Amino acid sequence: MDIQRDDQNLNQILLEETFYVLTKKNCVFKVRLTRQGLHLIKESELNFKEQVIPIRDIVGCRCLRSKKQSKRCVCQSITRSTSLEVVEETSGDLDVNDTSAYLYIYAYLFQDTKAASKKRERTIITLRFRSFDKFEDNNREAQRWRTIIKKLIKGDIVTNSTILEFSSSQKHRESRKLLVLCNPKSGSGRAKELFQDKVAPVLEEAEIPFDMYLTKHSNYAREFVRSNNLFQWTGIITVGGDGIFYEVLNGLFERSDWSEVIKSIPVGVIPGGSGNGLARSIAHYYGEPYLPSPTLPAALAIVRNHYAPMDLVRIETTTQIIFSFLSVGWGLLSDIDIESEKLRILGGQRFTIWSLARLIGLRSYGGKLWYLPAEVPLVDPKENLIFSNNIGSNTDLPTEVNLETKGRARVDSWYSANSRRSAYFSATGSSYQSTAEEAVADGGVNSSPQEKPRMYGPASQIPGLMAPVPSDWKCISGRFVLVHACYQSHLGGDLLFAPDATLNDGRIWLLIVQAGASRSQLLHFLLGLSTGAHATSKSFEGLVQLIPVNAFRIEPDMSEEGYMTVDGELVDYGPIQAEVFPSLCRVMVP
Structure with a gap:
C-alpha cells in the first residue's frame, strides 16, 4: 500500500498547461509537472506519445524576455524568427512589444542505448507563456512554474496549498554560494578554461553563485582554507587534479574548528589535472558516464546539492601528520x-x-x-548511494524542445541560451579573484602564515x-x-x-x-x-x-x-x- 501511495504522489499533477510547437501549429503538447518530472504529452487522433524529463536530470530554470532588435520594419508585429534573442527581465534591452514570458528549463538527460555509449545530453525545454495581453500576467504563470520546479529540484515538499499561495512577487532565491579554488597550472594548464567552458554554464543554469580564486603558488589553497572564514560559503569546489583537493583537505584539518567545518561544508571536485582519481571514482560509484565529458558528472554533483560521507586516512611520518583521501x-x-x-x-x-x-x-x-x-x-556499494541510479532513457528527445502556450497568434523562433557566453558570471552574482590580497576574508582562524600550522x-x-x-x-x-x-x-x-x-x-x-x-x-x-x-x-x-x-x-x-x-x-x-x-x-x- 505504501508503494502504491508513493507512486500516486509522484504522478500527482502539480501544474498543467497546453502548448504548441511554433513550426507546426497543429502539433499540440500538454505539459504536466509532477514530482516525478516534466511530462511532454503529444496527443492526436491517431497517436499518443509521452516523454518524461525526470526532476533528477533538471539542473535549473530561468525566466527571460525577448530582446529588443536594433533594426525593425514598422510593418512587423514581432522580430524575424531567425533573430529572436532573450534577455533578463531587468535588462534595458528587452522588447516591450512582446508580452510573452519565456521559461528555459535546463536538463542533462541520461542516454543508455548501449553499455559502451552511456552519456548525458544537454537539453533545453523552452516554454513560452503568452495567454495574456500583459507581460505581468504571463510572467506570473512562468514564475509559478519556475518556483515549483526549483522546489522539486531541491527536494522541498510541494503541496497544493504551496502552489495556491504562490504570488508574482515571490522569487526563488538561491541560498547557496560556493567557493571555487582553481589551479590554473594543473595538468596541461587548462583547468581554468575547463571551468569556464564546461562548469560555469551549468552553474549559471542552476543559478548558483560562486567566488573563484586562482592559486598563485604551491599550498595557496591549503593556506586559504586554513586562514579564512569558510562559513560565508556553503561548499568548496576544487578545480584541477588530485593535488589541489589534497591541499584543501589538509588545510581544513589545520583549523581548530575542523570538526564543525567538515560537518557543515561539503567539498566537490572538478577534474582538470593529470591525475583525477577522486573525480573518476565518484563517477564510477554513481554510474555516471565519465567520458567524453569528465567535468559533467562533477558539475551535476555540485548543482544537485547531494553529499555522501567519504573515508579519510590519517598518515603519520617521522615529521608530520597528513590526512589523505586517495x-x-x-x-x-x-x-x-x-x-x-x-x-x-x-x-x-x-x-x-x-x-x-x-x-x-x-x-x-x-x-x-x-x-x-x-x-x-x-x-554494499548500493547502500552508499544517495538515490537510485536507475535513470530512464530519453533517447528520442531533441536537444531543444521549444513550446508556447496557446493564445494570440504569434509566430516566434527560439534562441538557444547555449550561446549566451557573456552572462555566465553576472547573472548569478559570481566573481573571480586571483591575488593574495583578495583572498583574505574577515573572521579567519589560524591566520598567521609565518607559524607552522598545527x-x-x-x-x-x-x-x-x-x-x-x-x-x-x-x-x-x-x-x-x-x-x-x-x-x-x-x-x-x-x-x-x-x-x-x-x-x-x-x-x-x-x-x-x-x-x-x-x-x-x-x-x-x-x-x-x-x-x-x-x-x-x-x-x-x-x-x-x-x-x-x-x-x-x-x-x-x-x-x-x-x-x-x-x-x-x-x-x-x-x-x-x-x-x-x-x-x-x-x-x-x-
Missing part, C-alpha cells in the same frame, strides 16, 4: 608519478611514457610491511609510528617492486585500482608486488590496471596481492633512496603508517 605509494607507481613531473605539459600521457622508462630501469626496494587485515564485511583532526587509534606494532598485525619483509595503498576505486582517469572499493567502505586496499617479477609480467600488470584485471585475473596470482586492511606501516631500508607519496604528493622517505577513519568528511556526489 593513496599512499612506495615503489614503481610512486616513481612514475614523481619522476614524470618533468612531462606535466603532456597531461595524463606523461604516466604512460614514464611507465616504459621505469620498466627498462626496473628497481626494487628492501624493507618491511606491516598491516592490520580488515575483518568487517564489505559495504594539524588537528581525530586522534589515532593505533600505536605511534615508533612504537611496536600489535600482535594481530601481519608482516611481510624482503624486497618490493611496489607497495601501493588506495581507498578509492580509481587512481586516475584510466586506472581502476580497487574494483571493489566504495566511497565509505572503511577499508584501505593494499596492493603488493614483491621483487622477482619479470618486466614482461610487470608490463601486463600495468596494462591490467586500466581495467582492474590485476585484481581479478588468475594470470596475476602469485605476482599481485590486493589485501583489504584497516591500517598499515611501511619501514623501508634507509640505506637506499626512493620516493614516498601521499595522494601523489611527495613526502619524506622513511617509515610511514596509515589508518582509516570511516565517513570522516562529506563530498558532493551526483
Whole structure:
C-alpha cells in the first residue's frame, strides 16, 4: 500500500498547461509537472506519445524576455524568427512589444542505448507563456512554474496549498554560494578554461553563485582554507587534479574548528589535472558516464546539492601528520608519478611514457610491511548511494524542445541560451579573484602564515609510528617492486585500482608486488590496471596481492633512496603508517 501511495504522489499533477510547437501549429503538447518530472504529452487522433524529463536530470530554470532588435520594419508585429534573442527581465534591452514570458528549463538527460555509449545530453525545454495581453500576467504563470520546479529540484515538499499561495512577487532565491579554488597550472594548464567552458554554464543554469580564486603558488589553497572564514560559503569546489583537493583537505584539518567545518561544508571536485582519481571514482560509484565529458558528472554533483560521507586516512611520518583521501605509494607507481613531473605539459600521457622508462630501469626496494587485515564485511556499494541510479532513457528527445502556450497568434523562433557566453558570471552574482590580497576574508582562524600550522583532526587509534606494532598485525619483509595503498576505486582517469572499493567502505586496499617479477609480467600488470584485471585475473596470482586492511606501516631500508607519496604528493622517505577513519568528511556526489 505504501508503494502504491508513493507512486500516486509522484504522478500527482502539480501544474498543467497546453502548448504548441511554433513550426507546426497543429502539433499540440500538454505539459504536466509532477514530482516525478516534466511530462511532454503529444496527443492526436491517431497517436499518443509521452516523454518524461525526470526532476533528477533538471539542473535549473530561468525566466527571460525577448530582446529588443536594433533594426525593425514598422510593418512587423514581432522580430524575424531567425533573430529572436532573450534577455533578463531587468535588462534595458528587452522588447516591450512582446508580452510573452519565456521559461528555459535546463536538463542533462541520461542516454543508455548501449553499455559502451552511456552519456548525458544537454537539453533545453523552452516554454513560452503568452495567454495574456500583459507581460505581468504571463510572467506570473512562468514564475509559478519556475518556483515549483526549483522546489522539486531541491527536494522541498510541494503541496497544493504551496502552489495556491504562490504570488508574482515571490522569487526563488538561491541560498547557496560556493567557493571555487582553481589551479590554473594543473595538468596541461587548462583547468581554468575547463571551468569556464564546461562548469560555469551549468552553474549559471542552476543559478548558483560562486567566488573563484586562482592559486598563485604551491599550498595557496591549503593556506586559504586554513586562514579564512569558510562559513560565508556553503561548499568548496576544487578545480584541477588530485593535488589541489589534497591541499584543501589538509588545510581544513589545520583549523581548530575542523570538526564543525567538515560537518557543515561539503567539498566537490572538478577534474582538470593529470591525475583525477577522486573525480573518476565518484563517477564510477554513481554510474555516471565519465567520458567524453569528465567535468559533467562533477558539475551535476555540485548543482544537485547531494553529499555522501567519504573515508579519510590519517598518515603519520617521522615529521608530520597528513590526512589523505586517495593513496599512499612506495615503489614503481610512486616513481612514475614523481619522476614524470618533468612531462606535466603532456597531461595524463606523461604516466604512460614514464611507465616504459621505469620498466627498462626496473628497481626494487628492501624493507618491511606491516598491516592490520580488515575483518568487517564489505559495504554494499548500493547502500552508499544517495538515490537510485536507475535513470530512464530519453533517447528520442531533441536537444531543444521549444513550446508556447496557446493564445494570440504569434509566430516566434527560439534562441538557444547555449550561446549566451557573456552572462555566465553576472547573472548569478559570481566573481573571480586571483591575488593574495583578495583572498583574505574577515573572521579567519589560524591566520598567521609565518607559524607552522598545527594539524588537528581525530586522534589515532593505533600505536605511534615508533612504537611496536600489535600482535594481530601481519608482516611481510624482503624486497618490493611496489607497495601501493588506495581507498578509492580509481587512481586516475584510466586506472581502476580497487574494483571493489566504495566511497565509505572503511577499508584501505593494499596492493603488493614483491621483487622477482619479470618486466614482461610487470608490463601486463600495468596494462591490467586500466581495467582492474590485476585484481581479478588468475594470470596475476602469485605476482599481485590486493589485501583489504584497516591500517598499515611501511619501514623501508634507509640505506637506499626512493620516493614516498601521499595522494601523489611527495613526502619524506622513511617509515610511514596509515589508518582509516570511516565517513570522516562529506563530498558532493551526483
